[in-house]
Amino acid sequence: MAQPANQEAPGSGTRQSETLAPPAGHGEHEGFFKKYLFSTDHKAIAKQYLFTGMFMGLIGAFMAYTFRFQLAFPGSHVPGFGVVSPNEYNALVTNHGSIMVFWVAMPVLIAAFGNYLIPLMLGCDDMAFPRLNRLSYQVFFLSVVVLLISLFVPGGGFGGAWTAYPPLSSKAEYSLTPLGSTLWLVAVALEFVAFLIGGINFVTTTMNSRAPGMKLYDIPIVVWMIVIASLVFMASVGPLVAGAVMLLFDQLFGTAFYDPARGGDPLLWQHLFWFFGHPEVYVVLLPACGIVAEVITVFSRKKLFGYKTVLYTAIATGIVSFFVWAHHQFVAGIDPRMANVFTATTVIISLPVAEMVFVLVATLYGGSIKLTTPMLWALAFIAEFIIGGVTGLFLGASGSDIYLHDTYFVLAHFHYTFVPIAIIAVFAGLTYWFPKMFGRHMNETLGKIHFWGTIIPFNSIFIPLFLLGLAGQHRRIYSYEGFPELARPELQQLRIIATVSLIVMLCFQLVFLFNFVRSMFRGRIAERNPWKANTLEWVAASPPPHGNFETMPTVYRGPYEYSVPNRDEDYWPQNQPA
Amino acid sequence: MGTESRLAISRGTGEVVAFPVSPRRRPIASSGVIGMTLFVIAETMFFAGLVSAFTIVKTTALTPWPPPNQPRLPIESTAVNTLALLVSGVVLLVSSRHFARDAARAVRWLALSAGLGAFFVVFQGAEWVALLAEGLTMKSSTHGAFFYLIVGAHGLHALAALGGLCWALLRARRGTLAPDAFATVRVFWYFVVALWPLLYWRVYL
Numbered sequence: 001m002a003q004p005a006n007q008e009a010p011g012s013g014t015r016q017s018e019t020l021a022p023p024a025g026h027g028e029h030e031g032f033f034k035k036y037l038f039s040t041d042h043k044a045i046a047k048q049y050l051f052t053g054m055f056m057g058l059i060g061a062f063m064a065y066t067f068r069f070q071l072a073f074p075g076s077h078v079p080g081f082g083v084v085s086p087n088e089y090n091a092l093v094t095n096h097g098s099i100m101v102f103w104v105a106m107p108v109l110i111a112a113f114g115n116y117l118i119p120l121m122l123g124c125d126d127m128a129f130p131r132l133n134r135l136s137y138q139v140f141f142l143s144v145v146v147l148l149i150s151l152f153v154p155g156g157g158f159g160g161a162w163t164a165y166p167p168l169s170s171k172a173e174y175s176l177t178p179l180g181s182t183l184w185l186v187a188v189a190l191e192f193v194a195f196l197i198g199g200i201n202f203v204t205t206t207m208n209s210r211a212p213g214m215k216l217y218d219i220p221i222v223v224w225m226i227v228i229a230s231l232v233f234m235a236s237v238g239p240l241v242a243g244a245v246m247l248l249f250d251q252l253f254g255t256a257f258y259d260p261a262r263g264g265d266p267l268l269w270q271h272l273f274w275f276f277g278h279p280e281v282y283v284v285l286l287p288a289c290g291i292v293a294e295v296i297t298v299f300s301r302k303k304l305f306g307y308k309t310v311l312y313t314a315i316a317t318g319i320v321s322f323f324v325w326a327h328h329q330f331v332a333g334i335d336p337r338m339a340n341v342f343t344a345t346t347v348i349i350s351l352p353v354a355e356m357v358f359v360l361v362a363t364l365y366g367g368s369i370k371l372t373t374p375m376l377w378a379l380a381f382i383a384e385f386i387i388g389g390v391t392g393l394f395l396g397a398s399g400s401d402i403y404l405h406d407t408y409f410v411l412a413h414f415h416y417t418f419v420p421i422a423i424i425a426v427f428a429g430l431t432y433w434f435p436k437m438f439g440r441h442m443n444e445t446l447g448k449i450h451f452w453g454t455i456i457p458f459n460s461i462f463i464p465l466f467l468l469g470l471a472g473q474h475r476r477i478y479s480y481e482g483f484p485e486l487a488r489p490e491l492q493q494l495r496i497i498a499t500v501s502l503i504v505m506l507c508f509q510l511v512f513l514f515n516f517v518r519s520m521f522r523g524r525i526a527e528r529n530p531w532k533a534n535t536l537e538w539v540a541a542s543p544p545p546h547g548n549f550e551t552m553p554t555v556y557r558g559p560y561e562y563s564v565p566n567r568d569e570d571y572w573p574q575n576q577p578a
Numbered sequence: 579m580g581t582e583s584r585l586a587i588s589r590g591t592g593e594v595v596a597f598p599v600s601p602r603r604r605p606i607a608s609s610g611v612i613g614m615t616l617f618v619i620a621e622t623m624f625f626a627g628l629v630s631a632f633t634i635v636k637t638t639a640l641t642p643w644p645p646p647n648q649p650r651l652p653i654e655s656t657a658v659n660t661l662a663l664l665v666s667g668v669v670l671l672v673s674s675r676h677f678a679r680d681a682a683r684a685v686r687w688l689a690l691s692a693g694l695g696a697f698f699v700v701f702q703g704a705e706w707v708a709l710l711a712e713g714l715t716m717k718s719s720t721h722g723a724f725f726y727l728i729v730g731a732h733g734l735h736a737l738a739a740l741g742g743l744c745w746a747l748l749r750a751r752r753g754t755l756a757p758d759a760f761a762t763v764r765v766f767w768y769f770v771v772a773l774w775p776l777l778y779w780r781v782y783l
Contacts, residue, residue: 128609128613132613196617199616200613203612204609204613207605207606208606208612209605234616234619234620236623238621238626238627239623239626239627240627241624241627242625242628243627245727245731249716249727255717255723256717256720256723257631257723257724262720263635263639263640263641263720263721264635264720265635268631268635
């Protein structure tokens with residue numbers, strides 16, 4: 001990190017010349033490897049993150065399919081996998097969670113969209129630290145390799161749940177995965193390093209490299225959201241890294257940080273983990289809200305309702321998110337008086353999030369709404385996330401959480417927040433920015449088939465799981481056949497409904513993959529500004545060349561001036577002089 | 579800010595070049611300093627995590643602290659060492675004051691700062707050897723484990739920051755040290771210096 005950044009100033013985002021001559025070192029005729037694998041171009045790095053995240057998403061989805069099949073039809077042969085053993089089940093559940101949070105949501109929502117959008121939306125040619133940006137992806141790629149190796153080492157992949165509570169995670173004689181648990185931890189740590197570097201880049205670029213005339217309140221809301229999320233990530237990840245180092249020492253060197261028999265404290269890990277783990281929810285939620293806000297303003301042709309409100313709300317959410325972590329630990333033996341405090345903070349944090357939802361709905365009100373595929377995804381985000389948010393209140397209140405803790409109710413709640421964030425909002429963003437990224441349109445009909453084929457099964461996966469959770473079904477159990485009250489046929493039928501819905505939903509993702517790949521090469525050619533949007537990325541060519549803009553733009557107004565009275569056009573790009 | 583040109587080191591030739599700055603695209607500080615400050619914030623939280631974990635274990639311990647059969651930490655000699663590190667920070671501040679006007683003098687102060695920093699690291703290493711010989715190890719007690727973890731983590735940061743100072747020293751002697759790069763390195767060293775008294779207070783006292 002002692003790398004002095006301004007060495008790179010002549011070729012970086014802070015380069016100050018307003019007319020863009022191709023700078024030295026940004027050659028047009030680079031070789032394949034330089035262009036696609038070792039590029040310092042923010043758009044290439046964004047695509048690397050995007051494709052890696054999508055690839056990991058397929059792995060995570062396959063894992064979900066495997067263990068859901070085992071739960072619906074215990075002990076049977078899972079097509080494409082074989083019979084799932086209890087240890088394999090634990091490893092699959094653990095790695096599904098880790099992959100979806102750390103290797104899908106983070107790289108796609110923060111790294112891919114952040115890298116792609118920040119320089120383009122701010123009107124500069126690249127990140128403040130292009131080479132650190134490349135390093136960030138390389139470290140991330142290494143973390144992917146380490147994680148994938150951990151699945152195939154002797155003993156199998158780590159099976160101590162993505163929260164990795166000790167003593168299960170700290171002692172090989174409990175977890176039975178001496179190599180898997182260590183490699184998993186190393187992979188997570190590397191991933192954090194990658195996003196720390198990336199986050200530093202995002203914030204610095206936003207502070208220093210904005211186009212002339214772009215004041216802080218002219219920054220598109222999605223960029224603000226990614227910046228706030230990066231700051232929250234950077235401030236929360238330290239304690240978890242500290243905890244992870246201690247866990248690694250317990251695993252490898254026989255220290256006793258988490259061993260109560262030798263003076264340690266296992267609850268310590270839970271505090272350090274959730275001090276990061278809860279802000280992490282908002283680290284991914286905020287960029288998702290930002291993407292949805294961009295899509296909703298463009299397709300309702302209205303100014304974003306309460307720009308400053310959204311911004312301050314996001315900052316408030318980021319701050320309050322540091323004071324709610326112990327609501328994950330109500331039954332872990334913490335002081336009940338502390339539980340009251342954390343119940344209160346948890347209810348408080350639902351206020352800014354609710355406000356954000358109201359702002360989005362108010363933006364829709366009275367707009368001329370166009371139900372394109374990105375807009376459908378954005379609307380679905382609001383609808384589904386509300387269900388996730390409302391069910392969270394039952395878990396945030398310590399009284400009801402004592403019953404619901406560690407049941408499938410928690411799991412369903414979590415997925416009702418996380419799928420809208422990491423899947424639905426990402427599809428909204430991908431379908432919205434696809435013309436810019438690849439210069440071609442995606443097929444709308446296939447897009448809508450994929451939308452309904454995802455949203456309907458998504459609900460029929462997780463509504464049965466709410467019901468199962470209320471019936472008392474505990475999480476992280478390989479087979480319910482040993483529990484007579486949970487093995488009743490009516491409950492088993494709910495499990496089967498969820499699993500079949502999952503398989504249907506996964507099949508519809510093939511429609512998306514087909515549409516995505518086909519449109520990349522065969523789609524209708526996109527013009528510069530196909531959605532008639534205001535923000536600066538639409539000023540650049542589709543796809544933007546290395547260096548982004550022919551003439552560096554100057555900004556004259558905020559990003560959401562849609563349907564301004566007394567104008568012929570219903571949009572007013574940020575770079576257009578009055 | 580508001581200046582017409584900025585200095586930077588050309589990637590190809592290594593010489594200092596001026597490039598034009600539009601008065602309207604306004605960096606709030608050099609990118610290096612902002613980036614390093616953000617990194618320092620993350621690092622501060624890392625050490626906050628370690629120190630709070632240690633404090634919880636220490637205050638909830640069932641035995642007296644430090645545990646009865648464990649050696650006592652060298653409070654007095656480390657106090658001297660702490661002073662050396664603090665002086666190093668002040669010396670670096672002096673060096674930065676001279677940097678713009680009198681580069682040769684700045685280099686001398688910078689060398690002194692790096693030397694004091696190196697003294698701190700070596701002294702810490704010597705203390706570790708002594709403590710290990712007295713039977714304080716990472717496995718002997720949570721006291722030892724936390725001591726080596728926290729002090730070791732700081733030591734690694736001190737080494738990295740010292741590397742930065744030495745790099746700045748070499749560039750400064752050749753006259754190729756960009757002011758922004760120097761500022762970036764300084765932020766990291768100030769972090770290492772300012773953090774240590776807090777760790778000394780929480781871990782040793």
